[in-house]
Amino acid sequence: MNLIIDKLAGIEGWETAASRIASDKGVAIILGAPDSGKTTFARFLIDYLTKKQLSVAMVDADMGQSTLGPPTTIGMSIFNSAPHWLEDVPCRSLHFVGSTSPEKHFISTIVGVKKMTESALGYGAEITLIDTSGLVYGNAGRLLKSQKIDIINPAHIIAIQESDEIEHLLLPYIKQNAIKIHRLMTSADTKTKSKEQRRSYREIKFQGYFRKSMRHRFVLGSVGILGSFLGSGRKLSANDIIFLSKTLDTNAVHAEIGFEEVLIIVKGGYSKEGIINVKRHFLDREIIINELNDFKFLIAGLNDEKNNTIGIGIIEEIDLPAGIITVITPLHDIEMVRILHFGSIKLDLSGKEINM
Numbered sequence: 001m002n003l004i005i006d007k008l009a010g011i012e013g014w015e016t017a018a019s020r021i022a023s024d025k026g027v028a029i030i031l032g033a034p035d036s037g038k039t040t041f042a043r044f045l046i047d048y049l050t051k052k053q054l055s056v057a058m059v060d061a062d063m064g065q066s067t068l069g070p071p072t073t074i075g076m077s078i079f080n081s082a083p084h085w086l087e088d089v090p091c092r093s094l095h096f097v098g099s100t101s102p103e104k105h106f107i108s109t110i111v112g113v114k115k116m117t118e119s120a121l122g123y124g125a126e127i128t129l130i131d132t133s134g135l136v137y138g139n140a141g142r143l144l145k146s147q148k149i150d151i152i153n154p155a156h157i158i159a160i161q162e163s164d165e166i167e168h169l170l171l172p173y174i175k176q177n178a179i180k181i182h183r184l185m186t187s188a189d190t191k192t193k194s195k196e197q198r199r200s201y202r203e204i205k206f207q208g209y210f211r212k213s214m215r216h217r218f219v220l221g222s223v224g225i226l227g228s229f230l231g232s233g234r235k236l237s238a239n240d241i242i243f244l245s246k247t248l249d250t251n252a253v254h255a256e257i258g259f260e261e262v263l264i265i266v267k268g269g270y271s272k273e274g275i276i277n278v279k280r281h282f283l284d285r286e287i288i289i290n291e292l293n294d295f296k297f298l299i300a301g302l303n304d305e306k307n308n309t310i311g312i313g314i315i316e317e318i319d320l321p322a323g324i325i326t327v328i329t330p331l332h333d334i335e336m337v338r339i340l341h342f343g344s345i346k347l348d349l350s351g352k353e354i355n356m
Contacts, residue, residue: 014041017158017182018048024180025054026155027117027128031145031169034134036160037190039067039086042131047082049127055080057120057128061113061148064100064133064198070209070312071100071202072299072343074112078123093119094309096301098227098343100202100353102133102144105344109144114151115308130154136166145169154179162186199353206351213330215316218340220323226303227342228295229288230265230318233258243281247274253292254320261286265320267293292318297354301341302331310336314347 021028028045032038042058049056056079060068067086069075075091083089095112102109113130120128130152135141146169149157157179159166173179193201225231233256236244244252250270256263262282270289279287298315313329325340328349346354 013184014044015048017184018045020180020182021045021127021156022049022052022054024155025126027130027152028156028158029130029132029149029152029154030158030160031132031136031166032134032160032186033136033165035190035192036134036162037187038062038131038134038160039065040187040190041158041160041184042129043086045129046079046086050079050081055124055126057123057125058086059113059116059120059128059130061109061116061130062133063097063102063109065201066205067131069094071205072096072098072345073301073309073312074109074116076116076119078120078125092123094311096303096309096312096341096343098299098301098341099345102135103140106144106147110147110151113148117152136169142168146172149173156180156182158182158184160184160186202353203351206347209312210314210328210330210349210351213313213328214332216313216327216329216331216334218325218327218334218337220318220320220325223325223337224339225342226307226339227300227344228290229256229258229261229263230290230295230342232256233261233263236262244278247277247281248289249274257282257285261288264289265292267291292320295342297346297348299343299345299347300327301339301343302327302329302334302337303339303341304336305338307339309341314349315342 030038046056058077060066060075063072068077069091074095076093077089078092093116095115097105097108099105117128159170220231236255241252244255244264248270250266251268253267254265262285275287295315295318300313300315301309302311302313303309311329311331313327316328317326
């Protein structure tokens with residue numbers, strides 16, 4: 001039977017859990033509902049563990065309220081001493097998810113947590129703390145947390161809860177000898193944040209990240225694209241573009257065909273009635289239609305040849321006839337950028353989120 005430290009409260013409880021983690025080392029994942037104090041406890045652990053001369057890594061997997069790195073990313077930093085502010089610590093590694101919520105981005109979120117955990121080990125971290133999002137309820141919460149636990153195989157699960165609201169996440173691991181479960185009470189000092197406060201926090205984080213940005217132009221075809229079908233097929237001819245424009249009653253500005261799909265980019269709307277004829281013309285391939293404006297102000301990850309995130313940017317414009325994608329990013333040197341990963345939220349140039 002694994003060790004369960006049951007519902008410890010206050011600083012003594014935190015220190016008891018921290019002592020166990022310091023002794024056993026390994027990976028520790030912190031679970032809790034929104035505003036339960038997960039990040040506050042992570043800060044405490046960093047202070048406690050580094051004072052014992054341990055090398056500690058933190059993986060920040062809360063993309064909506066990120067402490068390390070900008071929102072929409074999972075960041076990893078190494079600590080050999082306690083910082084005054086976590087926000088001031090530069091990320092050693094970054095993984096772009098493309099959203100401020102893990103919902104609909106489970107695979108990218110789980111892959112990011114795994115990559116950042118492996119990166120922490122590569123930097124020699126003796127203890128890696130994983131600060132998670134507050135998605136803990138419903139089937140989505142169960143699935144996400146169980147898959148994270150499965151893929152990182154933690155030595156410790158730290159459950160911060162007011163009563164027993166996340167017991168459903170712990171039950172599958174109660175009898176796993178390799179995992180120690182630490183139940184901690186939610187701190188009385190924890191404050192609940194409104195949706196508006198959370199949005200405002202993200203805006204401030206985005207503003208800080210993009211403060212010293214500049215424009216860079218990427219040639220479509222010289223960089224790979226993830227998160228979109230754009231650039232993955234053979235460009236269709238001028239005659240095909242004319243056919244699509246007439247059939248869909250639109251201004252088709254770009255189209256390309258893949259093995260199973262046809263991507264059509266239009267400007268100014270289109271007639272849905274014509275899709276049946278387009279599908280028949282292209283031998284029942286899947287028809288994907290994007291408005292050109294769908295890409296404007298879309299957030300994007302700037303990744304290297306190994307698909308590791310170097311930074312993030314905002315797509316200002318895609319000039320399809322010229323094959324140029326203009327991205328606003330604080331990265332000065334884009335020499336290593338090989339992949340643009342299109343996200344699923346939009347930002348204006350002041351860092352405010354645009355409703356899609």
